[in-house]
Amino acid sequence: MSTTFTLNGQATTLEGDDAMPLLWAIRELAGLHGTKFGCGMALCGACTVHLDGQAVRSCVTPLASVAGRAVTTIEGLSSKQAKAVQAAWIDVQVPQCGYCQSGQIMSATALLEKNPAPTDADIDGAMSGNICRCATYNRIRAAIHTAATAAKA
Amino acid sequence: MSIAIFDKSKTSRRDFLKASTGLSAIALTIGFSWTGPSRRALGAPAEASFMPNAFVRIGSDNSVTVISKHVELGQGAYTGIATVLAEELDADWAQVRVESAPADAKRYNNLAFGTMQGTGGSSAMSNSWVQLREAGAKARAMLCAAAAHEWHVPASEISVEKGVLTHAASNRRASFGALVKTAATLPMPEKVELKDPKSFKLIGTRPPRVDVPSKCDGTALFTIDVVQPGMLVALLMRPPRFGGQVKSFDDSAAAKVPGVVKVVQVSRGVAVIAKTFWSAKVGRDALKVEWDESKAEMRGSAQMMAQYRELAGKPAASARNDGNAAEALTKAARRVAAEYEFPYLAHAPMEPMDAVVKLTAESCDIWTGDQFQTIDQMNAAQVAGLKPPQVNIHTLLAGGSFGRRANAYSDFIVEAVSIAKAHGADGTPIKLQWTREDDIRGGLYRPMYFHKIEAGLDANGKLTAWRQVIVGQSILAGTPLAAMMKNGIDPTSVEGAATLSYDIPNISVDLATTESKVPVLWWRVVGSSHTTFAVESFIDEMAHAAGKDPYAFRRDMLAHSPRMKAVLDLAAEKAGWNSAPLQKGRGRGIAVTEAFNSYVAQVAEVTVDEKGEIRVDRVVCAVDCGTAINPDIIKAQMEGGIGFGASAALYGAISLKDGHVEQSNFNDYRVLRMNEMPKVEVYIVPSSEPPTGVGEPGVAPVGPAIANAVFAATGKRHYQFPFAKGGAA
Amino acid sequence: MSLQSRIFASSQRGRATHPLLWTLAAILVVVLGVFAYIAFGPGPMDFASGKHVTLADYKGVNPTGVPKELQSASPIEKGEYLTRAADCMVCHTAKEGTPFAGGRAFVLPFGTLYSTNITADPETGIGHYSDQDFLDALHKGIGKNHTKLYPAMPYASYTYMSDGDALAIKAYLFSLKPVQAAAPANTLSFPFNQRALMSLWAAFFNPDRRFEPNAERGDEWNRGAYLVEAMEHCGECHTPRNLMFALNNRKKFAGEIQAGWRAYNISSDKGSGVGAWSDADLLHYLSIGHADGRGTAAGPMGEAVDGSLSHLQASDVAAMVTYLRSVAPVATSEIPAVNATPASATFADAKSADVRGKQVYEGACAGCHGWSGISPVLPFASLTGTRGVNDPKATNVAQIIIRGAQRHSMDESVSMPDFGTTYTDAEIASVANYVTGRFGAQGSSLTADNVAKLRAAD
Numbered sequence A: 001m002s003t004t005f006t007l008n009g010q011a012t013t014l015e016g017d018d019a020m021p022l023l024w025a026i027r028e029l030a031g032l033h034g035t036k037f038g039c040g041m042a043l044c045g046a047c048t049v050h051l052d053g054q055a056v057r058s059c060v061t062p063l064a065s066v067a068g069r070a071v072t073t074i075e076g077l078s079s080k081q082a083k084a085v086q087a088a089w090i091d092v093q094v095p096q097c098g099y100c101q102s103g104q105i106m107s108a109t110a111l112l113e114k115n116p117a118p119t120d121a122d123i124d125g126a127m128s129g130n131i132c133r134c135a136t137y138n139r140i141r142a143a144i145h146t147a148a149t150a151a152k153a
Numbered sequence B: 001m002s003i004a005i006f007d008k009s010k011t012s013r014r015d016f017l018k019a020s021t022g023l024s025a026i027a028l029t030i031g032f033s034w035t036g037p038s039r040r041a042l043g044a045p046a047e048a049s050f051m052p053n054a055f056v057r058i059g060s061d062n063s064v065t066v067i068s069k070h071v072e073l074g075q076g077a078y079t080g081i082a083t084v085l086a087e088e089l090d091a092d093w094a095q096v097r098v099e100s101a102p103a104d105a106k107r108y109n110n111l112a113f114g115t116m117q118g119t120g121g122s123s124a125m126s127n128s129w130v131q132l133r134e135a136g137a138k139a140r141a142m143l144c145a146a147a148a149h150e151w152h153v154p155a156s157e158i159s160v161e162k163g164v165l166t167h168a169a170s171n172r173r174a175s176f177g178a179l180v181k182t183a184a185t186l187p188m189p190e191k192v193e194l195k196d197p198k199s200f201k202l203i204g205t206r207p208p209r210v211d212v213p214s215k216c217d218g219t220a221l222f223t224i225d226v227v228q229p230g231m232l233v234a235l236l237m238r239p240p241r242f243g244g245q246v247k248s249f250d251d252s253a254a255a256k257v258p259g260v261v262k263v264v265q266v267s268r269g270v271a272v273i274a275k276t277f278w279s280a281k282v283g284r285d286a287l288k289v290e291w292d293e294s295k296a297e298m299r300g301s302a303q304m305m306a307q308y309r310e311l312a313g314k315p316a317a318s319a320r321n322d323g324n325a326a327e328a329l330t331k332a333a334r335r336v337a338a339e340y341e342f343p344y345l346a347h348a349p350m351e352p353m354d355a356v357v358k359l360t361a362e363s364c365d366i367w368t369g370d371q372f373q374t375i376d377q378m379n380a381a382q383v384a385g386l387k388p389p390q391v392n393i394h395t396l397l398a399g400g401s402f403g404r405r406a407n408a409y410s411d412f413i414v415e416a417v418s419i420a421k422a423h424g425a426d427g428t429p430i431k432l433q434w435t436r437e438d439d440i441r442g443g444l445y446r447p448m449y450f451h452k453i454e455a456g457l458d459a460n461g462k463l464t465a466w467r468q469v470i471v472g473q474s475i476l477a478g479t480p481l482a483a484m485m486k487n488g489i490d491p492t493s494v495e496g497a498a499t500l501s502y503d504i505p506n507i508s509v510d511l512a513t514t515e516s517k518v519p520v521l522w523w524r525v526v527g528s529s530h531t532t533f534a535v536e537s538f539i540d541e542m543a544h545a546a547g548k549d550p551y552a553f554r555r556d557m558l559a560h561s562p563r564m565k566a567v568l569d570l571a572a573e574k575a576g577w578n579s580a581p582l583q584k585g586r587g588r589g590i591a592v593t594e595a596f597n598s599y600v601a602q603v604a605e606v607t608v609d610e611k612g613e614i615r616v617d618r619v620v621c622a623v624d625c626g627t628a629i630n631p632d633i634i635k636a637q638m639e640g641g642i643g644f645g646a647s648a649a650l651y652g653a654i655s656l657k658d659g660h661v662e663q664s665n666f667n668d669y670r671v672l673r674m675n676e677m678p679k680v681e682v683y684i685v686p687s688s689e690p691p692t693g694v695g696e697p698g699v700a701p702v703g704p705a706i707a708n709a710v711f712a713a714t715g716k717r718h719y720q721f722p723f724a725k726g727g728a729a
Numbered sequence C: 001m002s003l004q005s006r007i008f009a010s011s012q013r014g015r016a017t018h019p020l021l022w023t024l025a026a027i028l029v030v031v032l033g034v035f036a037y038i039a040f041g042p043g044p045m046d047f048a049s050g051k052h053v054t055l056a057d058y059k060g061v062n063p064t065g066v067p068k069e070l071q072s073a074s075p076i077e078k079g080e081y082l083t084r085a086a087d088c089m090v091c092h093t094a095k096e097g098t099p100f101a102g103g104r105a106f107v108l109p110f111g112t113l114y115s116t117n118i119t120a121d122p123e124t125g126i127g128h129y130s131d132q133d134f135l136d137a138l139h140k141g142i143g144k145n146h147t148k149l150y151p152a153m154p155y156a157s158y159t160y161m162s163d164g165d166a167l168a169i170k171a172y173l174f175s176l177k178p179v180q181a182a183a184p185a186n187t188l189s190f191p192f193n194q195r196a197l198m199s200l201w202a203a204f205f206n207p208d209r210r211f212e213p214n215a216e217r218g219d220e221w222n223r224g225a226y227l228v229e230a231m232e233h234c235g236e237c238h239t240p241r242n243l244m245f246a247l248n249n250r251k252k253f254a255g256e257i258q259a260g261w262r263a264y265n266i267s268s269d270k271g272s273g274v275g276a277w278s279d280a281d282l283l284h285y286l287s288i289g290h291a292d293g294r295g296t297a298a299g300p301m302g303e304a305v306d307g308s309l310s311h312l313q314a315s316d317v318a319a320m321v322t323y324l325r326s327v328a329p330v331a332t333s334e335i336p337a338v339n340a341t342p343a344s345a346t347f348a349d350a351k352s353a354d355v356r357g358k359q360v361y362e363g364a365c366a367g368c369h370g371w372s373g374i375s376p377v378l379p380f381a382s383l384t385g386t387r388g389v390n391d392p393k394a395t396n397v398a399q400i401i402i403r404g405a406q407r408h409s410m411d412e413s414v415s416m417p418d419f420g421t422t423y424t425d426a427e428i429a430s431v432a433n434y435v436t437g438r439f440g441a442q443g444s445s446l447t448a449d450n451v452a453k454l455r456a457a458d
C-alpha cells in the first residue's frame, strides 16, 4: 500500500490505497493543492499532471500505476516552455475564476514541450479535453501562441 | 489561513509522507506558496497600519490593502473594486492588494440589496461605485492632511501620484507608508471632492487582475484547498429523487472502509465523514440507504413540459398589460404564433460546491467561496443553534458560480454545518466536498420554462400586438427573498419579456407559476436566459413575416431606447451586417437585450454542415455598461458570457425521468469545449454613465443570435434548447 | 366423351400433373435435407476425435464438480462456485435488481424476453421446484408444470451438466433469501409466443445428454470441455446460429452478433480467432477481462468475466485455455486485419479523418485513450491492437461509447462513462469512425441510423 515515484523531481513515497487516484494522493497525501478536482472521470482536465512528460488525468490514474514513474504538477513546472506558458497566461490575462487553469497550463505546457509551433488545430487537439466553464478558451489559444513565440526566442 | 495551511504541510508530512528527500522539497513548495501572490487575495496586515474606513488599510510597508465586500467568482470583482478605490487614492497599482471582507452586513452590505451583504445581479461595481470612490478619496485626504501636518504646509499644495505625496514648493516627498502613523491620529473628513472622470488614471485602463498570478502557478486558495489541523472530509449521500427522505440506512460496509471515521444522518441525507476525500468517497459508495419517497417528485420533465403547455392556454397572472393586445390581435393584418421550450439547466461551476466548517458550542467558522454572506450567516446560525454574529464567514476565491452559490437555502453550507453538528460540534474542522455527480444531480437548476407568443402585424408590416405567456417555477417563492414578488409575479420569471423595450402599442405578458419539488435558482443572467431567447427569436420571425431586415425591423422599434439602439447599430456595423451575404450553409443572426441596466447586442455567424451540425464561427458583441472601469475585464466577461450562453444553447439540458435526473457528469451534461468556442469580438460603447453590470448580460443575446443565424443559413427555426438535440420546428 | 378424347384428356392431365408432383417431391427432399443438415449437425464437442465414455467409466480425474482446491469446501460454497461457473446471476438479475430475482430483458429479433426469478420464493421464484423439476429445466428446458422454456435459457448447453452439479447449484440458490418478484410478461410475436413449439425445437436441438469425457484426451482437456460447454456455455454467444436459432457447430466459436455486441471469433484460427494469442493472453483475458494489446472486455463479455470467469480457480481457467486451443480453426472475414502499430502521438490526421469525430475524440476521449491509442493512464484503456477498433463495422466501439463500461474484476474497478445520452447518433457514428480510422487497420463508416439500431439492441 505504499507507492514510490518521482514527484516534481523528488523521490517520494506515499502511503495510500493502490486504487486511490493520483489526484487525491497528490492533494491529500503530498499536500500539493494546485492540481484540481473537477469531474473525477477524465472529462474536464482540471486534474491534469505530467506523467513521464505526458499530460494525463490524475483523477483516473491509480496511485499504484505511477510507481517508479515521474509525475510533475503545476508546483513543479520548470521547463522553458512552462515558464513561457505561465508568463503568457499573465500577459494575456487568461484566468477568470482560475479553477481550471492549473490543468489548462499543464496541458498547454505538455503541448509546447512536444510541439514548439502548434497550429490552432493542434491546440484544439491538445486542449479540448480541458473544460473551462468561464470560457476563457480564446485567451488560452492566444496565450499558447504567445508562449510558443516566446519559448522559441 | 496561511498558518493553518502551514500546519497542514507538517501534518501531512507526519501522517503520510515517508521520510524521503522529496519531503523537504514538498514542504518548501507549500511553505513558499503562501508568501506568493495568493497572499494578495488573502491579505496579511503589516505591523503598523492605518485603516481610515472599512474598505482600505494602508500599511507602514506601503501596502494598500483594499477590502472587498464582494466575492471573486472570476468576474473580476477584486480587481474592479481595487481599481476604483486606488483611483481616488492615487495609489500605485503595484502596492495594491485585495482582501475579502468578513461577513458584516452593517459595513459591507450590497447597496443594491439593501441591508444584505452579498454578490449578485451583476451589481458589484454599480452598487459600490460611489462608496469606493469616497473611501479612496477620504483616505487620500487624510494622508495629505498628515503630510501637511508634518511638513507644515497647506494640504491643498500637496499632490499625490502613484503612492507618493509631493510638496513641489518645498520639494518634499513621502510614501504612503511613512505617513500612516500620523494619518491614523487625524479626524476623518466629512466630505471630499471626487475626481473629474477626465483625470482618471487607472479607471478605463487595464491594470492587471490582482488574482491572476496566483491562478497561474497553482497557489490560488479555493475552498477545496483549505486545510485545518485535524480536519476531516465529508461526502453526503442525498435522495435520488427531489423531496425524498432517509427511511433507514446500513453503514456496516461503509464503516469498514479504512479512513472512515463516522457515518451520520442529517436532514438532507447520510454523510460519511473520513480522514480523506478518497476514504469518504469509497465509504459513501459502500453506503446503503433506503429512501422514503412518498413526498418526492416522481414526474419526468417531458410530462411536466406537457402540463406547462396546457397551462399556457389557461388564464394567468398579468406581468404587463399595455393597450389591448387581445383586441389588437383580432384587428391584425397578419398573425404569427410560436412556442418555446427551455430545459432545466445546471450551473456546473468548475469547482464543485464545498465548505469547511469548524463548529463549537459558541462559534461557527465557515470557509467557502461565499456569495450571500448575510443569508448564509442566518441559515448557518439557525442550524447550529447560534446567533448570526457567532457565525464567522471567511470568504475565499470561488471556482465559478454563475448564480449557484447565491442561494437563499445556503444548501451546501447548511449541509456542512449540520454534518459538523452531527459529528458533535466539537470544533473538529469538517470539509464537505461535493462530487461532480452531486453537482449535476443536486438541483437548484435554472427552471424549466414554456413560452407561447402571438403577435400581429398591420398592413405595413408594423408590429401592433404582442401577447406572451410564460409558464414555469418561481425562483423567489418560498425563500426569504419572496418579498421581491409583487401580486403573484416573480420578476425573475418575466424580466426581459415584461421589460420589452420595443415600441409596440399593445403588449400583454402573463405568467403561470408552477410548482415542483425540483429546487430552482437563478442561473447567469436569470430571467433573460430564456425570455431574451423567446423574444429575440420571435422578433426575428416577425421581421421575416413582415418581409423586413431583422436588424432594421428592430431598429425601427427602438426610438425610445437610444442606448439599446446604439449597441444594435455598433454590433451590426462591426459585423458587417449589410455587407455581402455569407455563402451557402452559413448565416448571420442578430439579437439585442437590456439586462442589469447594461445593453448588449450580438451578431452570430454560423456554419451548418450537411449533417445539420451547427458550428458558431464568430460572435460580434457590442456592450454599453456605462463607465468602463476595466475594459479588458468587460471584454473577458463578454467572451465568457458568450461561451456560457452558447454552451447552453447548443448542448445544455437537465432532464428528469420518473423524478430521477438523467445526467450525472460532463459526459452526459455536455458543455462547450475549446474546439467549439467561436471567435469573439467585443466593442464597448464609450460612456460616462455610472457603471452597470457585465458579469451576466453577455449571456442573454447569444442563444437567439445563433438561432437566428441558423435560420438564415438553413431556413430552419429552433424552438427548443438545446439545438444539438435537434429541437427543431 | 369419346375414348380418344378421354385418353387425350387423361394424357393432358398426365402431362400437367407429373412435373408438378416431381417438383413438390424435389422441394420436399431439399427441405428435409436442409432441415436434417441443420437438425442433425455436429454437437459442440464432436470436433474432437476420440471415444467418449460415461463419467462412471472414465478412468481419469472426474471433470465435473469443483476443482481440487475446493474439495474441502462446504456444500453451499461448492454450489456457489458452480453457480458462478454456470454464470446464472448475470442473466437472472435485472439492471440494479436483486441478484437472481430475474426481470432482465433480452431484446430478440422477434420480441422481448424477461429472465425469471430463480430465488426460492414459492410464488414468483422456484421455491416449489423439486430436484427433478430443476433438473428438467436445466437439462430439458422444461419448467414446472411443463412450461417449455425458450432457448435463451441455454439448456442445450446446461444439458451436459452433471446432476450432482445442477443440484449443488439448486442447493445454493435455495440457501439465499427468497425474493418476491414476478418477471414482466414476455412480448414475443407469433409464432414465437407459442411455447409449445419450443418442445419441437428442443426435440431437434437439445441433445439431452450429460457430459461424456473423451477417453483419448487428458484430464485438463476434459475439465476444460466441461467448463466451456456445460457450465460457461461460451458457444451460446460465440457460435453462430442457424435458421432454426440453434448453434451451428460446423462454425464452432466463429463469432456472432449477440444483443447488439459482437461476440468475437474465439476458434483457434490464427488470423480471425485467438490462435495467435499466447496462453498468457488467454489466461489474463479470461481471468480479468483484459490482455495487453488484445483489449478489455466490456458489454456482455465484461459481465461474463466480472460475474463468472474471474471467480474461477486458476487451474480451471488453465483447463479452459487448453480446451479452447483444441477447437478447430474457423476463418471468418468480419475482422480482415488487425493493426497493432500505435498511431502517431500527435493529433495530426489523414485528410480523410472524420472532422466531427475528431472534435468529439479530442474533448471526451483523448484524455484517457491518448492520441497513439496506447493509454497514458491505464492499460485497460489502450485501443491499439484490439479487435474492437479493427472491426470495420465498429459494432463494439459504438456500443461502448453509447453504454460505457463498468468493470470490477481488475485490482481496482475500471469504468468508462457512457456518452449515449449526450452525443447524437451522428456524433457517435462520427467518433466511432474516427477511432477505427485512427487506430484500426480499416476505418468504419457507421451512419447515424446504424447507431440508432445499436442503441435499440440490448
Ligand code: FES
Binding pocket: A036, A037, A038, A039, A040, A041, A042, A043, A044, A045, A046, A047, A048, A057, A058, A059, A060
Ligand atoms: S477531475 Fe480529472 S479530468 Fe476532471
Ligand code: FES
Binding pocket: A095, A096, A097, A098, A099, A100, A101, A131, A132, A133, A134, A135, A136, B074, B350, B399, B400
Ligand atoms: S477560469 Fe473558471 S473554469 Fe476556467
